[in-house]
Amino acid sequence: MTWRWRYENADGGEITAGALQGDTFSNQADAESWLGENWRELLEAGVERVTLLEDERPEYEGMSLRPE
Secondary structure (H helix, E strand, O other): OOOEEEEOOOOOOOOOOOOOOOOOEOHHHHHHHHHHEEEEEHHHHOEEEEEEEOOOOOEEEEOOOOOO
């Protein structure tokens, strides 16, 4: 199994341009830790929301990167 983040704009469209190709992770905890360390940079790059995928199955979808 591999885990990855799908980067999305405010409308839920996938962003794949430039440096936002995405990393893959061997487990969910590593993917979540990585996001916790990098969400600010993603937001600055134009990512508004993320979806965590296990292989291609969504674990959870449309999580906003904006602080509440």
